[in-house]
Amino acid sequence: MTAQKTVEVVPSLLAGDFSRxxxxxxxxxxxxxxxxxxxxxxxxxxxxxxFGPDFVRLAKKQGFYVDTHLMVTNPIDxxxxxxxxxxxxxxxxxxxxxxxxxxxxxIRALGVKAGLAVKPKTSxxxxxxxxxxxxxALVMSVEPGFxxxxxxxxxxxxxSALRAAIDAKHYDSWIQLDGGVNASNISQAAAAGADxxxxxxxVFGAKDVGxxxxxxxxxxxxxxxx
Numbered sequence: 001m002t003a004q005k006t007v008e009v010v011p012s013l014l015a016g017d018f019s020r021x022x023x024x025x026x027x028x029x030x031x032x033x034x035x036x037x038x039x040x041x042x043x044x045x046x047x048x049x050x051f052g053p054d055f056v057r058l059a060k061k062q063g064f065y066v067d068t069h070l071m072v073t074n075p076i077d078x079x080x081x082x083x084x085x086x087x088x089x090x091x092x093x094x095x096x097x098x099x100x101x102x103x104x105x106x107i108r109a110l111g112v113k114a115g116l117a118v119k120p121k122t123s124x125x126x127x128x129x130x131x132x133x134x135x136x137a138l139v140m141s142v143e144p145g146f147x148x149x150x151x152x153x154x155x156x157x158x159x160s161a162l163r164a165a166i167d168a169k170h171y172d173s174w175i176q177l178d179g180g181v182n183a184s185n186i187s188q189a190a191a192a193g194a195d196x197x198x199x200x201x202x203v204f205g206a207k208d209v210g211x212x213x214x215x216x217x218x219x220x221x222x223x224x225x226x
Contacts, residue, residue: 007195007220009186009213010067010176013055014039015200024209025062031210032217035065037178037198040082042072045096046145053085060086067091067136069117069178071144076106083110089136091115091176093144094126104133115176119144124158128165134173136196137162141189142179151180156192163193163226186216187223195224 013036016024025036036059041050059066067089068082075092082090090107094116097103107114115136118127120143127137139158142149155177162175177189178198189197199216206212 007190007197007217007224008035009033009203009217009220010035010037010196010198011203011209011213012037012039012178012198012200013059014050015204017204022058022062024204025059025064027209028203028213029062029064031213033064033213035067035196038066038068038082038087040068040070040072040078041145042074045073045093046071048145053081056082056085056087067115067176069115069138070096072096076103079107080110083107083112087112089113089115091117091136091138093117093119095119095122100126101130101133104130108133108135115174117144117178118158120152120155124161128162131162131165131169131171131173134171136174136176137166138176138178139194140179141177141181144179149180151182151185153185153188155179156188159189159192159194167226181216183212183215183219187219190220190223191225193224193226195226 041048043049065088068087069091079090104114113135117138141152141155174196175194176196177194181199182202
């Protein structure tokens with residue numbers, strides 16, 4: 001997969017029904033989904049626990065492009081586990097690393113693409129400063145830790161700032177928005193410049209997950225004009 005060809009809707013496994021996650025993944029795949037997100041939480045960096053490398057293996061077994069979002073205090077220590085499991089992108093938080101540039105280079109050295117995320121209260125400036133070594137710039141539009149939270153529209157200026165910086169330097173970086181994305185706000189998010197939109201409950205919480213995915217994808221692609 002290469003960056004910036006079109007907008008991608010990225011279902012988050014965190015919102016899936018774990019009793020039939022394989023079935024749900026098959027349904028979104030049949031609807032045209034190629035990329036999913038695996039959220040990793042340690043109970044320290046965020047107040048929740050979720051997902052080890054086996055969830056990456058499950059998604060890879062079904063043929064998905066997988067990004068792994070590390071919401072942990074020690075991302076560089078655990079990144080190799082998820083790289084070895086088959087992650088295509090491993091994303092750490094700027095708040096969890098002393099040197100973001102060094103962290104991104106360390107992740108890339110594992111043979112995967114490297115992402116960097118910012119929480120809602122964190123300035124996007126530090127992320128902009130390392131876009132030359134960042135494959136995915138992630139703006140959180142909720143406080144990380146739990147799915148199903150309300151979308152924070154005041155995070156969209158961060159997306160616009162990243163889009164301006166990436167386009168000005170012709171960087172090959174995705175801009176990902178994660179948190180509360182649904183059918184009522186995905187067009188707004190794509191119009192701001194996000195080309196990777198993580199959707200959890202809006203996909204896996206729907207009665208027809210395939211239809212929900214296609215609806216989100218259609219709205220996002222119609223609104224993205226960069």
